[in-house]
Amino acid sequence: MPRGGKKSHKGRGKQFSNPEEIDRQMRAQKEMEENEGAERGSSSESEEESSSDDEPKRKGVEGLIEIENPNRVSQKSKKVVEIDVNAPKELSRREREEIEKQKAKERYMKLHLEGKTEQARADLARLAIIKKQREDTARKREELRKEKEAEEAKSKR
Numbered sequence: 001m002p003r004g005g006k007k008s009h010k011g012r013g014k015q016f017s018n019p020e021e022i023d024r025q026m027r028a029q030k031e032m033e034e035n036e037g038a039e040r041g042s043s044s045e046s047e048e049e050s051s052s053d054d055e056p057k058r059k060g061v062e063g064l065i066e067i068e069n070p071n072r073v074s075q076k077s078k079k080v081v082e083i084d085v086n087a088p089k090e091l092s093r094r095e096r097e098e099i100e101k102q103k104a105k106e107r108y109m110k111l112h113l114e115g116k117t118e119q120a121r122a123d124l125a126r127l128a129i130i131k132k133q134r135e136d137t138a139r140k141r142e143e144l145r146k147e148k149e150a151e152e153a154k155s156k157r
Contacts, residue, residue, distance in 0.1 A: 091099070112120045 108117065111117050115121065115124055
């Protein structure tokens with residue numbers, strides 16, 4: 001047996017259908033179609049009555065088996081007249097969370113620019129220290145420059 005577990009059709013004898021069997025099958029098919037056509041003509045009145053129901057056409061064995069599923073939600077289509085265009089659209093959870101996140105970020109940035117957050121206070125304190133250090137170094141440089149000028153003036157005299 002091959003690996004796949006399937007048998008090969010190669011090498012088998014060929015089967016041919018004889019013409020009498022084909023004719024018999026064709027006649028049986030025509031009879032079935034004629035019987036269905038006659039039944040349709042007599043039952044067309046009953047179909048019109050049953051087609052007035054609002055139930056959708058059932059597929060497969062749904063018509064044979066009655067099921068009661070409380071979790072099943074039937075899809076009902078809305079008419080154009082029933083749709084309210086002016087009604088506010090409900091946002092999904094992700095969209096709502098994204099909007100809330102953006103608003104919180106904007107609030108934080110506003111408070112940060114006003115200097116009311118912890119991080120803003122720390123930044124301002126750090127900047128004040130740096131500013132003071134720069135002023136001190138600038139003052140020292142100025143003093144050194146003045147001393148050099150004084151020494152050069154003394155040496156030139």
